Amino acid sequence: MRQLLLLISFLVITVVIQAQFPKKILDKAKEKVNKKIDNATADKTPNTTPETKNEETSTTTKKEEPASFKTYSKFDFIPGEKVIGYEDFSTGNIGDFPAAWNTNASAEIITVEGKPGRWLWFTKHGVFIPEFPAPFPEDFTFEFDLLHGIPINGAGFTICIAELENVNQPQYYPNSTNQFTIELNTANTGTETGGTRFAGRKNSNTDIQNNSEAPMLNDHNNPAHISIWRQKERVRVYVNEQKIWDVPKAISKDAKLNAIVFSVSYAEETVKHFIGNLRLAVGAPDTRNKFLNQNKWVTHGILFDVNSDKIKPESYGTLKEMAGILKEFPELKVKIVGHTDADGNDAANLDLSKRRAAAVKTSLASEFGITETRMETDGKGESEPIDKNDNPAGKANNRRVEFIKI
CATH class of the missing domain: 2.60.120.560 (Exo-inulinase; domain 1)
Structure with missing residues (x-):
């Protein structure tokens, strides 16, 4: 039987915090046994085992x-x-x-x-x-x-x-x-x-x-x-x-x-x-206005597994938003363009961006019923950055999918 665990009071803190803030942690913690160093870039293959x-x-x-x-x-x-x-x-x-x-x-x-x-x-x-x-x-x-x-x-x-x-x-x-x-x-x-x-x-x-x-x-x-x-x-x-x-x-x-x-x-x-x-x-999402009036919508809400063209399920809301516009205006056609950050090999990033754009097209067709002939795909790899590639936030902005009205 499921039971709801209630917090008794919003203002009750369960632990008394005695240390003064701020205190930057400068001492390196002891290395743990069997840790693997992983560079954790957005396009690195994860370790998967049964x-x-x-x-x-x-x-x-x-x-x-x-x-x-x-x-x-x-x-x-x-x-x-x-x-x-x-x-x-x-x-x-x-x-x-x-x-x-x-x-x-x-x-x-x-x-x-x-x-x-x-x-x-x-x-x-x-x-x-x-x-x-x-x-x-x-x-x-x-x-x-x-x-x-x-x-x-x-x-x-x-x-x-x-x-x-x-x-x-x-x-x-x-x-x-x-x-x-x-x-x-x-x-x-x-x-x-x-x-x-x-x-x-x-x-x-x-x-x-x-x-x-x-x-x-x-x-x-x-x-x-x-x-x-x-x-x-x-x-x-x-x-x-x-x-x-x-x-x-x-x-x-x-x-x-x-x-x-x-x-x-x-x-x-x-x-x-x-x-x-x-x-x-x-920034408040304004998909409909940007796509219809500016002929382009840039989204960071379509996410992929690392080093993969597999779309993460939490991208569903963003895909549904685009599908809704295409269903509302059946005469519209769109080019889907993938972009990556600058980590990794240029050729590999270009190939990955093209595969990811193709995956978005496939998802819009199979999950939302958008006719495939209304969609073209392309990939630019790391060649068209919109932010710096020297910090995590900039790289996250460069990893994107663009929808361009054609």
């Missing part, structure tokens, strides 16, 4: 397939138009705390066998904040992957996006006037039910609270993809393909949100949290 041993939790888990593309049929999340913050931990050293973060606790960059890329493992309870450009606008999206080990009852994982008076003291985020907080309770009580909680504050006198079940948080073999979408006062929150909340009046439209705060109340040996692939993008 069984995956998680070296960080000392457990062996049977590898399971993530949700299929069709399970996202009701997924309507569309990322912002420009990536301004991106963190895949590829620029740091294994065992180090990432340079562009602050904390009053400790964490380290790791790899997990069988999981592509790098992860940040929170090794001590406390608060953690990435130094993304702020304040955030009234329209933005934020995404990240959450992988957890063997949680215990009540071992919640909290993310708060807030307007802090002092960004150097994020441990006091519960007191901020403008904020919304998401509690992801990955507790395993034997019923395989994960609890989630949302609380938004528009002013000092108004709280909005809600609770929900999120059983997908109990999948210890695959990361949960968390998507947050703010449009002025409205906030939507998704866990994988499921929309957990859609709150029309969750935050003041004038809120100058300036901090993303991760809070971990437990970080013992059997309670481990890892995050990866953080992505902050700004």
Whole structure:
């Protein structure tokens, strides 16, 4: 029987944070046994095996397939138009705390066998904040992957996006006037039910609270993809393909949100949290207007497996948006053009970009019924960058798909 795990009070903090903030973590953590260094570029082939041993939790888990593309049929999340913050931990050293973060606790960059890329493992309870450009606008999206080990009852994982008076003291985020907080309770009580909680504050006198079940948080073999979408006062929150909340009046439209705060109340040996692939993008999606009036739409919302033309299922909302326009205007024809960043071999990137564009065409035809003769494809590889290739956010902007009206 599934049971909902409720957080008793929004303002109760389960752990007293004693260290003063900010404190940059400068000491390199001890290298862990059996870690593999992985350069975690967007186009590197991941290690996949029938069984995956998680070296960080000392457990062996049977590898399971993530949700299929069709399970996202009701997924309507569309990322912002420009990536301004991106963190895949590829620029740091294994065992180090990432340079562009602050904390009053400790964490380290790791790899997990069988999981592509790098992860940040929170090794001590406390608060953690990435130094993304702020304040955030009234329209933005934020995404990240959450992988957890063997949680215990009540071992919640909290993310708060807030307007802090002092960004150097994020441990006091519960007191901020403008904020919304998401509690992801990955507790395993034997019923395989994960609890989630949302609380938004528009002013000092108004709280909005809600609770929900999120059983997908109990999948210890695959990361949960968390998507947050703010449009002025409205906030939507998704866990994988499921929309957990859609709150029309969750935050003041004038809120100058300036901090993303991760809070971990437990970080013992059997309670481990890892995050990866953080992505902050700004700009309200305006697909229809841009494509019809500007003859072009550039999207960063169609994502692929590393070094592959396989489309990730969380791209469904973006593809559905484009398919809707093509169905509304059956006379329209479109060229689909793939682009990569500058990592890797030029020829390989060109080939990859062409294959990815072809995969988008195939998906629009097979999943949404768009006639193939209405679509052409091409790829430019790394030859037409729209941002710098010397930092993760710039590379994320260069990895894109363009739809051009023909």
